[in-house]
Amino acid sequence: MDLFVIPLLKILIVLNATLVGVTYMVLLERKVIAWAQSRLGPMRVGPYGILQPIADAVKLMLKEDITPARADRWVFTAAPIIAMVPALIVYAVIPFGDKATLFGREITLYITDINVGLLYIVSVASVGVYGIILAGYASNSKYPLLASLRASAQLISYEVAVTLTLVSVILVAGSLSMVQIVRAQESAGWWFVFVQPLAFAIFFIGGLAETNRAPFDMPEAEQELTGGFHTEYSGMRFALFFLAEYANMIVVSSVATTLFLGGWLRPFPGVSALSFLDIIPGWTWFLVKSFVFLYIFIWVRATLPRYRYDQLMRIGWKVLIPLAIVNLVVTGIIKVMLL
Amino acid sequence: MFDTNELVLNMGPQHPSTHGVLRVVLRLDGEKVVDADVVIGYLHRGIEKLSENRNWTQIILLTDRMDYVAAATNNVGYCETVEKLMAIEVPRRARYVRTILCELQRIASHCLWLGTHAMDIGAMTVFLYAFRERELILDLFEEFCGARLTYNSMRIGGLPQDLPPGWDKKVLEFCRIMDGKLDEYEELLTHNRIWLERTKGIGTLTAAEAVDLGLTGPPLRGSGVPRDIRKDEPYAAYDEFTFDIPIGTAGDTYDRYLVRLEEFRQSLRIIRQATEGIPEGPIVGKVPRLIKPPAGETYHAIESPKGELGYFIVSDGKSTNPYRFRVRPPSFCNLQGLRRMVKGHLVADVVALIGSLDVVLGEVDR
Amino acid sequence: MITPTHYMLLSAALFIIGVIGVMVRRNIIIIFMSIELILNAVNINLVAFSAQLHNAVGQVFAIFVIAVAAAEAAVGLGIILAFYRNKETVNIDEMNLMRW
């Protein structure tokens, strides 16, 4: 029972919650951008358009699924799946909360806590690149090919910077396990964003680039590459790419919440004067923090123009990676000298 | 990129940022543009030839369809050319109204340019902001002539009808609103680091190059050449107002952007002066019942939002339609600069440069 | 009960598949990938013994093997590209000149 049923139930709940969250993320994005642009956004389907994601899903499922005539049929079909799966299995190690008692049974609010949790996230995320590269290759079309070359170069470059910031967090926390990192913040008494502000900034910028979000969204720059790597996709396969992108956004914000914003901890866990906030369950804090992060993602998109490809690479290699290395070295020196 | 082969990329005619049906055949080395071939003609409707079979008043309607985002300017240019051919004196009130309409149209056209240009570079919010203000102008036009896009708002010798009552108040109110909105656009773009990186040093043209390529309007002024027909060869009532001609220094995309933004302000200045000083009087001059200009030819140019919009008309003096009708479209001439500008830049810059030239394909192909 | 012998046999089979790839295929990219298979076969052995002996040294060696594989892939693919640019082929039978 405890070995199989509860983990299976957890997986089921997390997967479904993620997919629903992703579809509503799309609605949230449309709404927030609409408000930023003094519009209303979707209003027709349901009150204030809250049923819009369902209508979108139905529409995408019923659409004709086109495979271009000279596409590589197998790879073309596999690419969206390859993009979607890593985005979903990352949730296995994300701690949404500490423990909860449900029907007299104590349940941990994460699917599993493995020793190499952070490394697992990084490695699984690195497999997600394949979806984009293969989509561009298999479409047998020039715009997707250009976009997939851009995307893979971008993802691989920014992965370096992001991973280096993660290493400095690991140095501070002394563990690769996501749960242990949160516990380290609990015992330290403050969130790691105050310990590692530079790492947080680099992680945020790198996260924007890793998820192909504005201002680094040139792999899918509609104005330049007519939609990027998924130009030739339609119907449900396009929807999978779309969902994967938003699922990745949620992953990035969850990881940022866990590593830098104290996961399920309340603000300032070290200050006992704020302990009245403990009534609020941990998972609520987690969701609120992730939501704030996601909101910033959307806000940035509504505000900023797009970088150019070479400028993006310059920022990645000449600014973020050196900064991340300096941050790592300084963290190491402080850790060895002072602590 | 490693590949030595050049990639030939067909940008358009169906592409989200070629502003209609422009086709640019790019030869790419990686993402760098080695050469570009601009292919036009997808929107050719034969307006010039068609005009030779229409009478003089019917042509006004055709000129609407050239630069369809600045139809009033086209109307004014055409009517003034015919008036010049027939030597008709236009009443002062009509000339004032023409000036107001032209400048409103310039703001509307620049709004569209700003929105799409910013959209091409990825700033999607500016697009909707700019279109929101363009809507106010379209409302003003709708009140004046009943149409929102193709106005047919001019007649040879004057105006089709007088201004609706209270219209001038609304224009002044619009000027007040627009002042604040311009600051809003500037806040989003002018000092934005990403915007600066995307536009500075992109598609730089020196003054000599710009003149050689035959550019006019903001692309020419962005390169530092103070050429503006409103000042150099005043038409309508421009000689009665004070305004400045903004010019750029570097001649890059950013300078062209700054020039157009300053033109917004100068246009508002002209509109204010004109609306406040609008004289009473007739709106149509002495026009014969049948418009039939004497034999001869004439060329008359005005400053459209895109540049020098010139009409060359030949009349044989016998028929009620022109013998030859030719337009010098600013978009067409400015587009010639594209090939020179995109060389050595990246694909992403191509869309920025097309936006920066502000071409309307309806006018390029006619 | 799975003994190290099982892992050794698996590793030997993987190794041989890699060797056959190197010997039989003429596409140099496939040959490179076969070499990666061989390296993986070696790694499986190292890790299996590391587990058997309760000693992490085998894993350390596997990490070195991965590092060497990365270096090899980078340089090797660089050579392939340089070669392809000059001769428009990746067929190893056509690579019969020491210089060009």
Next chain:
Amino acid sequence: MGEAIAFYTLSFFILVFAVLVVTTKDTVHSVLFLVLDFLFVAALYALLGAPFLAAIQVLVYAGGIVVLYLFVVMLVNLKRPPEAHEDPHRRTRFGYALSVAVLVELGVVAAYSHAIPAPVLAGARSVIPVSGNTEEVGWLLYTSYLIPFEIASMLLLVAMIGAIVLAKREL
């Protein structure tokens, strides 16, 4: 029992995908099978109690090296099939024969070692003052194997510079 099922399943997939890597005509498909193969090898590492190495395998091999392969395959877009030309002096059968001989040899070695089980070296673990797979590997890397580690990093640096020199058209 569970271990046996896992082992045989993983081995089956590892070998099948390895065969597909070597035999597939389309190079891109071959690269994809290679990724799958590496993922299953990573799973095998996890089964062997080496989760750190499993993660490294996915991160470096699947997420790094094979992407490089894919890049090259996409850049080298061939106008004619890469195996069109065959050297008449090539001895494919000899290659097969040699491979089978090596396989037999390795099988014999494995069977021999099965007959004489290796002694379990206990006590090697007690040198390491940390517990946990990642910590053990890290400890060994930065103490006993520090010099090889540094040499490996130099090797990577050299390879990086070499690759740049080779691939760049003009320096």
